Amino acid sequence: MKYSNKLKNLPPYIFAQLDSLIAEKKQAGQEIYVLSKSDPDRPTDNLVVQALQEKAELANNHHYPDFDGLLELRQSVSEWYATHYGVSLDSNSEILPLMGSKEGIVHFCQAWLDHGDIALLPDPAFPSYKTGTILAGGEPYFMPLRAPQFTPAFEDIPVDIAKKAKLMFLNYPNNPTGVTVTKEFWEEVLAFAREYDIIVASDHAYSMTCFQPEAAPSIFTVDKNKENSIEFFTFSKAFHMAGWRLGIAVGNSEVIRGLKVIETHVNAGIFNPIQYAGAQAFKLGLNQGFFDEDNRAYKERLTLLVEFFNSMGWKLEVPKGTVYLWVPAPAGMNGEGFSKFLLDNARVVVSPGIAFGEEGRMYVRLCVTYQTEVIEKAIQAISDVFREHNIQGPGTV
Numbered sequence: 001m002k003y004s005n006k007l008k009n010l011p012p013y014i015f016a017q018l019d020s021l022i023a024e025k026k027q028a029g030q031e032i033y034v035l036s037k038s039d040p041d042r043p044t045d046n047l048v049v050q051a052l053q054e055k056a057e058l059a060n061n062h063h064y065p066d067f068d069g070l071l072e073l074r075q076s077v078s079e080w081y082a083t084h085y086g087v088s089l090d091s092n093s094e095i096l097p098l099m100g101s102k103e104g105i106v107h108f109c110q111a112w113l114d115h116g117d118i119a120l121l122p123d124p125a126f127p128s129y130k131t132g133t134i135l136a137g138g139e140p141y142f143m144p145l146r147a148p149q150f151t152p153a154f155e156d157i158p159v160d161i162a163k164k165a166k167l168m169f170l171n172y173p174n175n176p177t178g179v180t181v182t183k184e185f186w187e188e189v190l191a192f193a194r195e196y197d198i199i200v201a202s203d204h205a206y207s208m209t210c211f212q213p214e215a216a217p218s219i220f221t222v223d224k225n226k227e228n229s230i231e232f233f234t235f236s237k238a239f240h241m242a243g244w245r246l247g248i249a250v251g252n253s254e255v256i257r258g259l260k261v262i263e264t265h266v267n268a269g270i271f272n273p274i275q276y277a278g279a280q281a282f283k284l285g286l287n288q289g290f291f292d293e294d295n296r297a298y299k300e301r302l303t304l305l306v307e308f309f310n311s312m313g314w315k316l317e318v319p320k321g322t323v324y325l326w327v328p329a330p331a332g333m334n335g336e337g338f339s340k341f342l343l344d345n346a347r348v349v350v351s352p353g354i355a356f357g358e359e360g361r362m363y364v365r366l367c368v369t370y371q372t373e374v375i376e377k378a379i380q381a382i383s384d385v386f387r388e389h390n391i392q393g394p395g396t397v
């Protein structure tokens with residue numbers, strides 16, 4: 001038996017490895033503080049659950065769903081974009097429901113990349129951009145994101161690479177660094193992308209997980225005619241629906257059509273009751289206040305962590321959005337060593353930055369989708385081992 005080269009080229013999925021490690025530790029009866037996986041601690045809203053229950057009882061929802069996605073859901077997406085961003089979308093051609101945005105991101109690459117085509121990918125980044133590129137036979141070209149802005153330097157991309165690039169992924173508010181961008185940034189992105197005829201995929205997973213709503217502009221507030229962009233949204237974070245597997249892609253109709261062709265070949269639609277529930281979630285989320293409680297809790301937890309690290313010699317800022325803190329490893333350790341050190345000594349699980357790319361080598365990512373009490377216990381445990389091991393601030397990154 002011989003695995004495909006594609007499979008061999010995929011790096012290990014560190015979050016699956018971390019899950020096994022956590023299960024092992026728990027089975028051994030050890031109390032551990034997990035700050036690695038971003039799965040909101042609060043349950044899905046009752047009205048959303050009720051929508052699923054009611055629709056699941058109707059026999060006409062037990063058949064194969066439409067490939068286009070439920071009209072009610074597409075209409076609610078259109079209302080969502082109009083309300084939050086003043087962007088108008090055609091429910092028929094510019095919106096596609098997805099069985100999770102991770103799945104959609106990987107399938108999108110199949111629609112646009114042929115063997116040897118280049119995809120411009122941020123580094124560090126959510127790993128699926130690279131996975132999608134490799135599985136489609138494309139070549140990743142990594143755009144380093146470095147402190148303090150963590151945005152790509154387009155002037156550093158060689159012209160021959162830009163000419164061969166077919167698409168570019170970007171994600172702001174950003175996982176793993178927590179930074180946000182302005183509309184001016186999207187103007188710069190689109191000017192570069194149009195010069196080289198590149199499709200821009202904006203992963204807007206944290207659009208509502210943002211402590212200042214204006215810090216998460218949709219790309220379509222700038223690409224007003226939807227010339228060359230697509231935007232992905234997930235229900236997992238803002239609506240605590242990670243297990244439901246529901247996402248949305250919106251944008252240029254030709255780009256959406258390409259993704260839809262792949263989806264029709266790979267998936268057989270999304271269970272209608274889940275889509276009705278998604279439409280209900282979007283209705284609730286039309287009121288920006290719906291996200292306040294989450295964002296207040298996330299900001300408070302991030303602030304606790306920032307204050308702690310800064311008291312130990314770091315100079316971190318509280319992110320304006322997301323659920324992540326991107327922390328440089330202490331002097332004398334890299335991110336992988338630091339995450340192992342924290343697990344072995346403080347029983348705290350964090351993600352090594354290398355899981356997000358080479359540029360993350362000297363960092364770890366902490367996630368705050370865990371109850372404040374867990375964060376406080378983790379801080380105490382880290383504080384004890386820092387003192388014991390005389391750790392005083394970060395190394396150079």
Ligand SMILES: Cc1ncc(COP(=O)(O)O)c(C=O)c1O
Nearest residue numbers: 100101102126175205234236247
């Ligand atoms: C930036 C980013 N994009 C996409 C996803 C995937 O979300 P979904 O649950 O819809 O697959 C995540 C999940 O952590 C993410 O951080």
